[in-house]
Amino acid sequence: MRPVYHVAVSGALALAQWGLTGDRRAALWTFLSGTLIDLDHLPDYILNARREEIRLTFVLHSWELWAVVAVAAWARGGSRLALASVGSPVLHLLLDIWGNRVPARFFSFAWRARRGFSLRAIRTRPVRRSLPQSVWEIPRYIVANVFGPLRRPLESQALGKSPEYNTSHVP
Numbered sequence: 419m420r421p422v423y424h425v426a427v428s429g430a431l432a433l434a435q436w437g438l439t440g441d442r443r444a445a446l447w448t449f450l451s452g453t454l455i456d457l458d459h460l461p462d463y464i465l466n467a468r469r470e471e472i473r474l475t476f477v478l479h480s481w482e483l484w485a486v487v488a489v490a491a492w493a494r495g496g497s498r499l500a501l502a503s504v505g506s507p508v509l510h511l512l513l514d515i516w517g518n519r520v521p522a523r524f525f526s527f528a529w530r531a532r533r534g535f536s537l538r539a540i541r542t543r544p545v546r547r548s549l550p551q552s553v554w555e556i557p558r559y560i561v562a563n564v565f566g567p568l569r570r571p572l573e574s575q576a577l578g579k580s581p582e583y584n585t586s587h588v589p
């Protein structure tokens with residue numbers, strides 16, 4: 419799902435939380451954890467530009483990570499703290515599943531790791547978005563994904579270069 423939607427959803431959630439609980443710090447965490455989670459794509463973009471094969475590690479998009487955070491928060495402050503700690507990132511993952519039409523296992527770190535994080539191995543269907551092919555395309559790619567028209571990737575650029583790029587996917 420495009421980051422601009424995550425900003426809108428997390429922002430609305432954070433404002434509602436702030437209004438209901440008056441807890442500004444928790445609301446700020448809700449906003450930041452629901453939006454900045456997408457920064458974990460940057461290392462992949464940079465590394466994939468120099469790889470033969472596209473790999474998707476995106477560590478923050480992992481059920482396992484948020485399960486550990488939830489358990490740690492629960493042990494420290496009970497179910498309310500656990501919910502406040504992982505509610506927004508979990509909602510982000512659910513929106514990515516819905517928006518990108520990928521199965522929930524796509525966001526299992528262990529599942530991806532077993533497949534070597536290889537896009538070819540974890541891809542479950544043909545997808546429509548291309549990945550940047552060089553470091554210099556990354557800013558444009560980000561701008562296109564945040565402000566560009568819906569589902570209009572750098573596909574025209576990727577056409578003809580490699581079939582993998584034409585059907586690659588970014589959650």
Ligand SMILES: [Zn+2]
Pocket residue numbers: 419455456479510514589
């Ligand atoms: Zn995401």
